Amino acid sequence: MSNVPSDLKYTKSHEWVRDEGDGIVTVGITDHAQELLGDLVFVELPEVGASLDAGGDCAVVESVKAASDVYAPVGGEVLEINEELVDAPETINSDAYGDGWMFKLKLSDAGELGALLGAEAYAEHAENDDH
Amino acid sequence: MLIHEQSQAGRRATAQAPKVKADLAGIPAHLRRDDVPGLPEVSEMQAVRHYTRLSQKNFSIDTEFYPLGSCTMKYNPRACNSLALLPGLVDRHPHAPDTHSQGFLACMYELQEMLKEVTGMKAVSLQPAAGAQGEFAGMAMIRAYHDSRNDDARTEVLVPDAAHGTNPATAVMCGYKVKEIPTRKDGDVDLEALKAAVGPQTAGIMLTNPSTLGVFERRIKEIARIVHEAGGLLYYDGANLNAILGKVRPGDMGFDVIHMNLHKTFSTPHGGGGPGAGPVGVSERLIPYLPVPMAGFDGSRYHWITEDDHPETIGRLTAFAGNAGVLIRAYVYARMLGREGMVRVSEYSTLNANYLMKKLEEAGFQLAFPGRRATHEFIVTLKKEAKEMGCNAMDFAKRLLDYGMHAPTTYFPLLVPECFLIEPTETEAPDALDGFVAAMRSIREEAQTNPELVKGAPHSLPVRRLDDVRAARELDLRWQASS
Numbered sequence: 001m002s003n004v005p006s007d008l009k010y011t012k013s014h015e016w017v018r019d020e021g022d023g024i025v026t027v028g029i030t031d032h033a034q035e036l037l038g039d040l041v042f043v044e045l046p047e048v049g050a051s052l053d054a055g056g057d058c059a060v061v062e063s064v065k066a067a068s069d070v071y072a073p074v075g076g077e078v079l080e081i082n083e084e085l086v087d088a089p090e091t092i093n094s095d096a097y098g099d100g101w102m103f104k105l106k107l108s109d110a111g112e113l114g115a116l117l118g119a120e121a122y123a124e125h126a127e128n129d130d131h
Numbered sequence: 132m133l134i135h136e137q138s139q140a141g142r143r144a145t146a147q148a149p150k151v152k153a154d155l156a157g158i159p160a161h162l163r164r165d166d167v168p169g170l171p172e173v174s175e176m177q178a179v180r181h182y183t184r185l186s187q188k189n190f191s192i193d194t195e196f197y198p199l200g201s202c203t204m205k206y207n208p209r210a211c212n213s214l215a216l217l218p219g220l221v222d223r224h225p226h227a228p229d230t231h232s233q234g235f236l237a238c239m240y241e242l243q244e245m246l247k248e249v250t251g252m253k254a255v256s257l258q259p260a261a262g263a264q265g266e267f268a269g270m271a272m273i274r275a276y277h278d279s280r281n282d283d284a285r286t287e288v289l290v291p292d293a294a295h296g297t298n299p300a301t302a303v304m305c306g307y308k309v310k311e312i313p314t315r316k317d318g319d320v321d322l323e324a325l326k327a328a329v330g331p332q333t334a335g336i337m338l339t340n341p342s343t344l345g346v347f348e349r350r351i352k353e354i355a356r357i358v359h360e361a362g363g364l365l366y367y368d369g370a371n372l373n374a375i376l377g378k379v380r381p382g383d384m385g386f387d388v389i390h391m392n393l394h395k396t397f398s399t400p401h402g403g404g405g406p407g408a409g410p411v412g413v414s415e416r417l418i419p420y421l422p423v424p425m426a427g428f429d430g431s432r433y434h435w436i437t438e439d440d441h442p443e444t445i446g447r448l449t450a451f452a453g454n455a456g457v458l459i460r461a462y463v464y465a466r467m468l469g470r471e472g473m474v475r476v477s478e479y480s481t482l483n484a485n486y487l488m489k490k491l492e493e494a495g496f497q498l499a500f501p502g503r504r505a506t507h508e509f510i511v512t513l514k515k516e517a518k519e520m521g522c523n524a525m526d527f528a529k530r531l532l533d534y535g536m537h538a539p540t541t542y543f544p545l546l547v548p549e550c551f552l553i554e555p556t557e558t559e560a561p562d563a564l565d566g567f568v569a570a571m572r573s574i575r576e577e578a579q580t581n582p583e584l585v586k587g588a589p590h591s592l593p594v595r596r597l598d599d600v601r602a603a604r605e606l607d608l609r610w611q612a613s614s
Contacts, residue, residue: 036548038525038542039599039600041599041600041603041604042603042604062603064599064600064603065541065542065545066542066543066545067296068545090600
């Protein structure tokens, strides 16, 4: 089973969210997601300053197998993006929850965090997510 | 080695050289090149050896079993090729007047009529030069229809999540927003999600039926009703037409527009990027928008139908008659099959797929949709093998090449992890199918006893395992002379 850190929140579409406090969160894709995708070759990130709606597509990850949209787990304004990924998308493969982070958001509604999955619920979802 | 790398100054092959010195007097100086074109300089024998060697390195349907799902790699009968090479067809100038093109026009007209009949549509245009262009033409017609009614609130196209990637791409190219419709566990479209998604903003839905999951969409009539009642149109992606040819017709299911991949279902050569042919068929209300030219018949003479006769057309997609040579091959194929033969295509392609599916299931491979009957293709998931043996679908695929078989489609559709989409087609005999099962068993044994053998495959081909990541990130497609 892939790695699902207990201190993070998750979405069914395989993004993770780390609450950094002060209404700021960091977002990436899960270890399970990178495992399914295989070796990543391109990453397209949102623009700093862009305003995202929860559930909207905001980034793209492309692997040797497939291109896949990344959805904003919560709504907010993009504060910072991980530009290192553009030249080294494989960082997501090697360190999905660390150096492989994708962007930081300033939350527009902190209440949306409550709707995300906990580690246990996500692990179960990932295990059963055949389709 | 590229042929350019074999080049040596002064080498010549004169067999193909023009016999008459060209008279350049009529060509203005600014249109003439002033340097020699950078062609390789090799002898005739070098050129023959080079291209013969290259052809021997190919995996092709002429040499190997090719169960590449969703691609319908069936045998291309040689008769289609020889008849398409008749001098009257090959030498016809595209600007030849109708009076000098009666034979060619008759073939095109009859092909239109046969495709109309077998799909249940009301009219067909042969213009699009490939499936993707056919999709574009189809969506452009849907757009033209809504525009003609000033129904400009329709901004969304629905696409099931199992669709070919070309579907959402086409919708976007035609200026629409894409809304994804989820698939249920059993492989059918989620009707509740569909009902919730349709509305006055719905321009249409793009469906492949049977779907890319290798199952027939059982509630297609219900889907057609829901979308039509919302004022949207139904687009049929003809990718999997081989499974239903002569059995059921998209027109009868309620579809408004369909594209057909002649290079799949009608056995014209494909792969390597073309040339393909993607004719479009339409329901009554879309006839005015069909791309031109089309072949017409007034009861005694054949003629081209152009913009003058068809003023609301979406226009031309190719300069002349589409990929005429491909269309002729499809015409010959359809004529050889006849009405009875068309049915046998779908019967044997589904029989072969179901036979192979059953045998693989008996051999212990896991089906993605157990309990569903296969269409002309089906999905095996190698999730268990990947987990337990560390050899994934890609490793199995590469190892199959060592066994002298082309791999099935891998990692598509994206909904099924570690998947093989397997389409044996109707032109394979049972022993070829049994051979595939034996190879799969054998590879699984290797994966258990000697996984490195499978992970390092292929071992017997001119090139070993390619670096997919580098190939995607550092495109290198063009030869440049070293100066």
